[in-house]
Every structure is written in structure tokens, then in C-alpha cells.
Amino acid sequence: MLAVENLKVHFDVRNNRGVKTKLRAVDGVSLHLKKGEAYGIVGESGSGKSTIGKAVLNLTPKTEGKIEIDGRDITMTNRANEAWLRQNAQIVFQDPHSALNPRMTIMRSVAEPIIVHTKTRGHDLRRRVEELLDIVGLSKQFIYRYPHELSGGQKQRVCIARAIALEPSLLILDEPTSALDVSVQSQILEFLASLQRDLNLTYLFISHNLSVVRYLCQRVGVMYLGNIIEEGTTKTVFEHPQHPYTKALLGAIPYPGATQPQSAPPLIGDIPSPVDLPVGCRFHTRCPVKVANLCDRLAPEHHHQTLGWASCHLLDPDLDKIGGKPE
Amino acid sequence: MVGSTNQRTNLATVMLIQDSNEDHASESFADRHASTYRTLRLYARTFRRNTSAMFGLAIVVVFLVVAAIGPWIVPFPEDATGAVHLDIKLQPPDSTHWFGTDEVGNDIFTRVVLGTRTTLQIACIVTGVAMLIGVPLGMIAGLVGGWVQEAIMRVTDVFLSVPGLVLAIAIVGALGPGIVNAMLALSLVWWPGYVRLVQAKTLALKNEIYVQAAYSIGASKLRIVFIHILPNCTSPIIVKASMDMGMAILGAASLGFLGLGAQPPFPEWGAMISIARTYLPDWWWYSFFPGLAISLTVLGFNLLGDGLRDILDPRHRD
Amino acid sequence: MPDKPILSFIDFKLNFDTFDGVYQAIDGISFDLNPGESLGIVGETGCGKSVTAKSIMGLLPSPPAEVAGGGIWFDGRNLLKEKSSTLKSIRGNEISMIFQDPMTYLNPVFTIGKQIVDVILAHQKRGNHGRSLSSKQAFQYGMELLDKVHLPNPRRQMKSYPHELSGGMRQRVLIAMALSGQPKLLIADEPTTALDVTIQAQILELISELREQLNLSVIMITHDLGVVATVCDRVLVMYAGQIVEDASIKQLFNNPSHPYTRGLLQAVPDPAKPNKKLKGIPGALPNLLNPPIGCRFQTRCSSASEKCTRMPALHEIRTNQKVACWNVGTA
Numbered sequence A: 001m002l003a004v005e006n007l008k009v010h011f012d013v014r015n016n017r018g019v020k021t022k023l024r025a026v027d028g029v030s031l032h033l034k035k036g037e038a039y040g041i042v043g044e045s046g047s048g049k050s051t052i053g054k055a056v057l058n059l060t061p062k063t064e065g066k067i068e069i070d071g072r073d074i075t076m077t078n079r080a081n082e083a084w085l086r087q088n089a090q091i092v093f094q095d096p097h098s099a100l101n102p103r104m105t106i107m108r109s110v111a112e113p114i115i116v117h118t119k120t121r122g123h124d125l126r127r128r129v130e131e132l133l134d135i136v137g138l139s140k141q142f143i144y145r146y147p148h149e150l151s152g153g154q155k156q157r158v159c160i161a162r163a164i165a166l167e168p169s170l171l172i173l174d175e176p177t178s179a180l181d182v183s184v185q186s187q188i189l190e191f192l193a194s195l196q197r198d199l200n201l202t203y204l205f206i207s208h209n210l211s212v213v214r215y216l217c218q219r220v221g222v223m224y225l226g227n228i229i230e231e232g233t234t235k236t237v238f239e240h241p242q243h244p245y246t247k248a249l250l251g252a253i254p255y256p257g258a259t260q261p262q263s264a265p266p267l268i269g270d271i272p273s274p275v276d277l278p279v280g281c282r283f284h285t286r287c288p289v290k291v292a293n294l295c296d297r298l299a300p301e302h303h304h305q306t307l308g309w310a311s312c313h314l315l316d317p318d319l320d321k322i323g324g325k326p327e
Numbered sequence B: 001m002v003g004s005t006n007q008r009t010n011l012a013t014v015m016l017i018q019d020s021n022e023d024h025a026s027e028s029f030a031d032r033h034a035s036t037y038r039t040l041r042l043y044a045r046t047f048r049r050n051t052s053a054m055f056g057l058a059i060v061v062v063f064l065v066v067a068a069i070g071p072w073i074v075p076f077p078e079d080a081t082g083a084v085h086l087d088i089k090l091q092p093p094d095s096t097h098w099f100g101t102d103e104v105g106n107d108i109f110t111r112v113v114l115g116t117r118t119t120l121q122i123a124c125i126v127t128g129v130a131m132l133i134g135v136p137l138g139m140i141a142g143l144v145g146g147w148v149q150e151a152i153m154r155v156t157d158v159f160l161s162v163p164g165l166v167l168a169i170a171i172v173g174a175l176g177p178g179i180v181n182a183m184l185a186l187s188l189v190w191w192p193g194y195v196r197l198v199q200a201k202t203l204a205l206k207n208e209i210y211v212q213a214a215y216s217i218g219a220s221k222l223r224i225v226f227i228h229i230l231p232n233c234t235s236p237i238i239v240k241a242s243m244d245m246g247m248a249i250l251g252a253a254s255l256g257f258l259g260l261g262a263q264p265p266f267p268e269w270g271a272m273i274s275i276a277r278t279y280l281p282d283w284w285w286y287s288f289f290p291g292l293a294i295s296l297t298v299l300g301f302n303l304l305g306d307g308l309r310d311i312l313d314p315r316h317r318d
Numbered sequence C: 001m002p003d004k005p006i007l008s009f010i011d012f013k014l015n016f017d018t019f020d021g022v023y024q025a026i027d028g029i030s031f032d033l034n035p036g037e038s039l040g041i042v043g044e045t046g047c048g049k050s051v052t053a054k055s056i057m058g059l060l061p062s063p064p065a066e067v068a069g070g071g072i073w074f075d076g077r078n079l080l081k082e083k084s085s086t087l088k089s090i091r092g093n094e095i096s097m098i099f100q101d102p103m104t105y106l107n108p109v110f111t112i113g114k115q116i117v118d119v120i121l122a123h124q125k126r127g128n129h130g131r132s133l134s135s136k137q138a139f140q141y142g143m144e145l146l147d148k149v150h151l152p153n154p155r156r157q158m159k160s161y162p163h164e165l166s167g168g169m170r171q172r173v174l175i176a177m178a179l180s181g182q183p184k185l186l187i188a189d190e191p192t193t194a195l196d197v198t199i200q201a202q203i204l205e206l207i208s209e210l211r212e213q214l215n216l217s218v219i220m221i222t223h224d225l226g227v228v229a230t231v232c233d234r235v236l237v238m239y240a241g242q243i244v245e246d247a248s249i250k251q252l253f254n255n256p257s258h259p260y261t262r263g264l265l266q267a268v269p270d271p272a273k274p275n276k277k278l279k280g281i282p283g284a285l286p287n288l289l290n291p292p293i294g295c296r297f298q299t300r301c302s303s304a305s306e307k308c309t310r311m312p313a314l315h316e317i318r319t320n321q322k323v324a325c326w327n328v329g330t331a
Helices: A049-056 A079-088 A106-117 A122-135 A140-144 A152-164 A182-199 A210-216 A234-239 A244-252 B005-014 B034-049 B051-073 B108-144 B146-161 B164-175 B179-206 B209-217 B221-257 B269-279 B285-312 C049-057 C084-090 C112-126 C135-148 C154-158 C167-179 C197-214 C225-231 C249-254 C259-267
Strands: A002-014 A020-033 A038-042 A064-069 A089-092 A170-174 A202-207 A219-224 A227-233 A308-310 C007-018 C021-033 C038-042 C065-074 C095-098 C185-189 C217-222 C234-239 C242-248 C315-318 C321-323
Touching (some): A002 A049, A049 A202, A079 A106, A089 A152, A089 B209, A106 A140, A106 A152, A182 C259, A227 A234, B034 B051, B051 B108, B108 B221, B108 B269, B146 B179, B164 B221, C049 C065, C049 C095, C135 C167, C217 C225
Parallel strands (some): C038 C217, C038 C234
Antiparallel strands (some): A227 A308, C007 C065, C242 C321
């Protein structure tokens, strides 16, 4: 359904000292999603997760990489591809409060994709918008309201209605519930789960919240500084994480229960800037189990387990041959 | 059709449905625009609480009415077209001549009232033309970026680096005095301000998520400009325009004062003060009343502009 | 013999005077904070948790905000009745506060060092530390504070500007500044909401560590039940300006009693139970311009009845657990 090969998105920026340098937001990411699957991308700031979503939809120019959606190669940005892309893949943004034009009624916001790509107008258009609002669980009376009259959860439903208006096959969800209250989050998540089943959508779900990803997605990729460092089924990654970063990330989640599960102490140090990437394994600056003279020199490869892989030297069966002992 | 009826019912049971009891067979115009009414009512209410803004609005309305009905209420309409009554020249204000008479016996009240029309006309046209030129240029600069933006902004900078009035005087000087040339000159001096404002606002709006959302839906650039960016630019433009009216009035009066605007016997406040100057301080009423008119209109527009700014940005919290 | 509480809210009511009427933000809340205790205040948007915290420090601007009753007692004094000069001397010295977004609370044009020294010197003028510091000594003290919050290379950080620091580091600087007056009570208003998960874990651990070292009392305001479980001993659950449950961490998570608390816990994914179906809470927050009489949760509660129009008091149903609900325990 979605095939991304070696995607790279680099920006030209100036660092603190004014020197021109490259910000490697996404630095060689490959994804393969099956139709009807929900794939989660997890990461913290600087991981590049949001950029991937935008790059797949060509909202951010890509530096390198091949993208194929539903069998069609859309790597080249020409008019035909653009038009096809917009009708077949959509995105739901993080902040529902700013994702809707404050001067447009709900009717116009949701109708916009239909107006742009089809000739449906008048009564038929109105009926279609009402149908969409019904699917997302909003009553028809919202149709002529303005965004500022709706709550956060309702606005996000409107954004979802807009995104599914043209019946896309791929839906990219960029932190769709992060800006919402807990009780509303759960409603939207439940809704997204059933929507996926009913419309047979493929989801690329981007989030920093691992518990939410676990709830909704079948497979997950953990990102750090522009690379996916571990990938696998949700169950495997959460129950048997391989990469030290994944372990730290899971251990850092505050657990809403009477006793906290045993976990390692928090990682020391800050997330490096994507402008100034560490040499070798990008995680070595904060890694509690790094191998001297190896992790800081050489980037690790993907080491496959049964249901996934992780890129860490410690998983390499030939570790002693490369040189260096664990600390 | 998306999904069958069965599927939709399943979805409905899982979701939150608010106020689904309302029934709408058909909606009237009022229903459809209920939200707009609500928003306008909120604006009106906020505005009403602002006493200085209401004061400004009152002044502006008074002058607009005077400009509209002027020719029909003035006691001595011929005094605006060159009648001369030397026998009653320089009379102080009294019951016939409320503002007194000038050096050719013309009723100053008549001339001030008729001058209102001229002044407001000039101010409106100047502001209007400036917006017509400046707003599109600003949006193009903000949206296209690159060398087009650089070119537009540098030309704007050049215009802004010369003091406005001096430039206007130079232009009128080259073209010759007269109302039309004065308006042309002032317009040419005014448009750069709008370019700056609109360019900044467009740049900010480009990064708004709903604009990105519009791209992701596949909206054409033209559509994005007219439907997403322009309507959200109107607030600062409206505020600036109302403040600008005051400055435009001053500009017109200044040109008139220098003899570069309306030519006598055309009643124009600045021109009147120019002559009245020589009759100070003994025949004070000659310069006082046109001067008062200028001050009041400028004050009115400034207060109105302030009030509008308070209700238009920052946006209301919901 | 139990210690006297260091902070007590007694039937505190607060309103906001707005265009559209009187917004009844806080409806008579009462709770105690014991010395050395870490109390969490949990709730969603609009529940009044931030307003509660800011009321302690007197940070709410008084024309819109109006105290409508009750008192806030700190160290034997009613903070609501004190003069503003007394409040100023308490702020930063005896009670300190850290906020959500560290970038907006640090002045971008001054170095960290200048800002910390400013704070230190300002407190010593108003507080009563018994020692008068010179700028040099204040600088030294500043570096000690930065070290205490585990900021690497304090000397260098004193000379940096806020934008050169990461979010986690800035929050540490704010914590250092909050500690400079040697406060007895630290109020933290969503201090980690804007931070990444791994950084959040560091900051929470720091707060726990400092609390033990300095015997601080802490009030932690958050919407995240996980954060509360990690750092707090006790938690208050607030809804629409009322406290609905007041329990120890153990009791709250093992025996959630108030319908709202249970709704919240059902809405949060549980890492230990990945297959749990998430359930939201139907309905919406009541309009506090015209709130329901009595319990404000009744409009969304499945077990609401006639008696809910009288607000139930917080009553103890178990050791270390109080609930405000007619349907739980004996009222």
C-alpha cells in the first residue's frame, strides 16, 4: 500500500554561529505498509516523525527517496501525481484549533476538497457534507457554525470529515489527539479505530505517546534523530524491546497505577540537535550500554529478530569480531 | 457512497452525538447565517463598551452625514462658488453667520460644511487607491518570495525613506496644483504602508496549519490566496485604513494649506486656513473653525481605528 | 502526633467577572497539604487546577478574578487577607512556583546568570535570610543552584542565553531559580507537559530528589495521571471547580471511587492492559456561567439523581480516601 524507500529530507539552515549547515530531519527511512494496516511512528523532538508524514504527502520537499502509494510511483512531483496524491492520501493535523480557517463555516471547510476535485455542488454537495458529518458523529446543526464555536474534540472530528471527504486510501494522522483532553482523546481514538475498519483505510499514525500508538496500531517504528532504530509488531516492540532507546522510552512513560513498574533510571543528557548529529550510532551519547570505540565510530546495521528488527551493535551476533567489549 | 447504512449505524453508536434532537426540515437565511449574526453581535457589544471608540464613531458619523446632506442644508450655497459680499466681510460669528464670514464676505459655516465633502472624498479615494495598489503587491511579495519579494520590498523601502508629505509636494509640484493631482500624489505616497503590513501578515498566514491543510487538499494557489489568506488579512487592513483616513485628511489639508490642492474659490479646509493665517489673531474665527473641523475628523477616525483594532485583534477568546 | 498542615484551603470560592456574566470558577474547595508531602492536583481543561495554584500566590489579576469566600492558610496566616507587600515577600521565598513553558518565563535578552542573580538578589532584599549577598556571592550561589539541579557545566551555563539551552535545561534553570529563596512549598504547574518523554522522566526524578533533600512540600498540577502516580503521595481530582476525590496514590488507583475518577482511568490507555477498550466520558463540561446546582458532574454522571442537586461534602470512605459523592460509602 505505502512503500517508502530511503527517504531523506534535509533542510539548509544556519546554526547558532551563523554557519550554513544541513538539518537532517529524515535521514534514510524506509517503510512498507500493507493495505488496511495501522502503522505507528513514535519519537521525541528532533526524531523527524512529523516531517515524514509531510514528506510522504509532498507538503515538504524531499531531498531523496522513492515513494509509492497503492502501486503508483509518486516520487516525481508533477501535476498528474499531485492531483492523484491529493485525492488518495490525506492528513489530519495535530492542532485542531488552527487546522480550520477561522473565517470559514464548517460546511465550507469540509466541502473544500469536494469543490476542488469534483463538480458536486448545491444540494448534492450539502447532502454529502451532512453525510460526512454524520460519519464522524457530529449533528447537522454544526454545518453553518464557525470553528471557534466548537470544542477541541468536535473540531478534530471536522478535520477528520474533511480528510475522508474524497475517500482516500491512506490517512496520515499527525498527533491527532495530543492537543485534546484525556476523555475526548479516548473517544477520538475509538472512533479512529472503527473508522479504519469500516472504510478499510491505511493509517500512518505519528505520535510521541507510546500508549496511544500501542492501542491503535499493529506495527510500530521507533525513530531517533532521523532514523528508524527499531521496528516490529506493537506487541513485540512493547513487550520485548531490543534497542536501548526503545527500552529507555518505554521505561520513561509514567504509569497511571499504584506502583511504578521497575525500570532503569532516566537517560542522562539531552537529545542532540539534528543539525549536529553524533558520529557512529546516533544514540551513543545517551546510551547506557554503549560499547567504547565502536558505537561512537560506526553506525549499526539492522539486526532482524522474528517479528522485527533494531539497529544496535549489541544485537550483532558477530559483536566480538567487530572489536570492543560492552562497557 | 461511503459505507453502507449498516456501517454508519455502527459508527454512530460508538460516537458522541451532540444535540441530535434538533429537526431541520429546511433552513432559512437566518439559520444559515446565525453564526455570523452571533459574531457580529459580539463585536458590536464589545465596541459599545469602549467609550472613546463610540465617541470616535459618533464624530465620523456626524461628518459623514454633513458631507452627504451638505449642499442641501447650507444657508449660503453661492458662497462656495465665488460669490463676493465685501460689505459683510470678516464678521464675527452671529445668528446669521454661525462661524462668521471670511475676507470676501463668504459664510464660513457654508464653506466648512461643503469642504467636508471634499476632504472626505479625497481621504476615501487616497486610502482606497493605496489599498488597491498596496494590498495585492504585499500579498504577492509574501506568497511568492524570492527575488520578486525582494524587488517589491526594496521599491517600497525607497518610497518609505522619503518623508511622505515632501514626496507628495514634489509630485504635485511636477504635475501642477489641483485636487486630482493632490489625490494622485497622496495615493502614490500611501501605498507602501499597506505593502509592508500585508506582506508581514501573509508571511505569518502562510505558516498557519489551515493553509497547509488547504495545500494537502489540493487547493490551487489562487484559491488559497483568495479564500484562505485574503479574508484573514482584512482585520489589520481595516484597522490601518481607518487610522489612515485621519492621516489622509491631514495630508490633503496640508497640501491645501500650501496651495497645492483645491484651488480657490473651492472650499477646502487647508486652503481656508492658509488664507486665514494672515488674519490671526484678530479675526480668529476664520482659522478656528476649519481647524476645528480638521482636528475633529482626524480625532474621530483615530478613535474609531483604535476601537476597531481592539475588537479585531487580538481575536476574541471562545 | 500528626504535623499541622503547611497549607490549608478552607471552602475557597473564586469567580471571574466577564462580559457574559459571572464565571464561577472555583466552588468551595477545601484540602490540606502536610509538610513534606507531595500533592497532585489532576483534572482536565477548565477544572480550575491552575486557578487554584495561582490563587495561592495571588497571581490572578483582581478585576476579573474575585474571591467569593473562604480562606487559604499558609503557616498560620490567611493569604487572602494579607497585604500585597507581605504576599510579595512570601512569593519566591516561602512559596515558589514553576510553570509549563520555560521559554516564555525566561527573558531572551539576558543571560541565565544575570537572571538567576537578579532573582537571588531580589529575594534577599525582601526575604529574611540573615545574610546580605554581594553580586559575586550571588553568582556563586547561582552556580551552586545550577549544580543542584544537575545542569552540566554550571559556569558555562551562567553565561549562556535561554535560546541556547534545550527545553529540559531551561526547566532546570527555572527550578533552580525557584529554589533560590529556600522555599517551604514548591508549586509546579504542568512543568513537564511541554517536554519530551525521556526529558520528562529526568525532570520528575529531579523534583523527587530535591523534595527529599530539601524536605519540600510540593503541589504538582497536571492532567497526566501517570505523572501524578510517579511523583505524588496524594492526589486531588478536580472537576469544574470542585474537588471530587482526595486520596492517596494507592487508594486512588486501586479503588477509584468517584464516577469522574473512574471515567478518567477508563479513558487512559493502560500499558499493562493493552487490550483494554478505551471509554470516553459522554457529555461536556457544564457552562460555569450558569453551573448546575450541587454536584457539577451530575449532567454527565450515569448514577445521578435528585439528591445530587445538593453538593455532597468530601467524606472519608477509607483511610486516606475522601470522595464527594452521594452514591459512594456513607454520606
